[in-house]
Structures are given as C-alpha cells and as structure tokens.
Amino acid sequence: MKDKTVHLNLKPSGGDLISESYLMDCMTGMKEYPDGYFDLAVVDPPYGLGIDGQKLNNTNKNPKHNRKAHKFKGWDNAVPTMQYFTELFRVSKNQIVWGGNYFTKYLEPKKAWIFWYKWQNDLTMSDGEMAWSSFDKVKRVIRFWTPTLEAAR
Numbered sequence: 447m448k449d450k451t452v453h454l455n456l457k458p459s460g461g462d463l464i465s466e467s468y469l470m471d472c473m474t475g476m477k478e479y480p481d482g483y484f485d486l487a488v489v490d491p492p493y494g495l496g497i498d499g500q501k502l503n504n505t506n507k508n509p510k511h512n513r514k515a516h517k518f519k520g521w522d523n524a525v526p527t528m529q530y531f532t533e534l535f536r537v538s539k540n541q542i543v544w545g546g547n548y549f550t551k552y553l554e555p556k557k558a559w560i561f562w563y564k565w566q567n568d569l570t571m572s573d574g575e576m577a578w579s580s581f582d583k584v585k586r587v588i589r590f591w592t593p594t595l596e597a598a599r
Contacts, residue, residue, distance in 0.1 A: 476533040487538035493548045494525035528552055546578025558583040565589070 468475060531552040534541060542560065546553055560577040 473530065473533065476537050479537045481536055482539050484538040486540045486542070487534055488542045488544075489534065490544035491526045491530065491549070492522045492524065493545045494522065495548075496523050525549060526552075541578075541580045543578045544575060547576045549578070553578050554580075556580060556582065557585060559585045561585070561587045563587055563589050 525548060531549070534543075543549060543553065546559070556579065558579040558581040560579060561574055562577070563574045564572070566573065
C-alpha cells in the first residue's frame with residue numbers, strides 16, 4: 447500500500463501514529479491486511495438508495511431547507527455485497543457500520559445500535575442516523591449540540 451496516496455495522517459506530537467487513510471478501493475485495501483488487524487472499523491458504506499447527488503433547491507423560505515446541487519455519480523445505486531462485510535469482519539475486531547439499518551441481512555442482530563440525533567427536525571434530511579455496532583451493550587442516542595444550531599431555530 448505504500449504507493450497509495452495518504453490523505454490523512456493523525457499523529458499526536460511525539461506520539462505514535464493513530465490513524466492513516468488511503469484513497470483506494472476498500473476491497474483492494476482490506477485484502478492487504480491480516481485477520482483482526484484493526485481494533486475498530488468505523489464505516490459508512492453506500493446505502494443503495496440512489497441519492498448520491500441532488501438537484502439545486504434554493505426556493506424555500508427557510509434557508510436551512512435549501513440545498514446545493516451535487517452531480518449524481520451512481521456510487522449509491524447498490525449496497526455492498528456479502529463479500530464486503532466478510533472482509534470487514536475479517537480485518538477488524540469490532541465494527542461500527544453507519545446506515546446499518548440498510549444492511550440487516552448481512553449484520554448479526556445486536557442490541558448496541560447507535561442513534562445520532564442531528565437536531566434538525568423538519569428539514570429535508572433525516573432527523574438522525576443509525577449505526578449498527580458489534581458491541582454487546584445497550585442502545586445509545588448521541589445528542590450532538592452546538593449553540594450555532596440552537597440559535598438558528
């Protein structure tokens with residue numbers, strides 16, 4: 447993998463490397479790692495909804511409802527295959543899969559779902575996101591709040 451482009455390198459001053467990212471196809475990359483190499487894999491695969499782009503919409507009275515145009519590229523037309531999840535589970539000891547509600551046929555039933563409440567009620571996007579996790583813990587809600595979001599209501 448040394449010939450791949452590293453676009454993120456997180457290394458605390460004087461510390462060990464804690465995160466390194468590569469711009470490459472994940473199926474190619476995962477094949478290069480031994481079993482259980484990663485302690486945790488946090489992934490957000492395509493949901494298969496076909497909404498990887500969007501049309502310009504700036505006609506709403508509330509500017510928070512307006513959306514910029516993004517070109518449709520087709521990367522969200524299908525969910526990953528069983529082969530993807532097999533490799534993901536092979537190379538990582540634990541997993542958090544954002545959008546796990548779209549992949550339940552590939553994910554073992556667990557009670558440790560994560561729900562990220564986005565504080566954006568009644569907008570054109572979801573009020574929150576769901577993530578499946580491999581941990582055997584109780585379900586949790588993440589309420590990420592910033593004064594900027596609250597002041598805009």
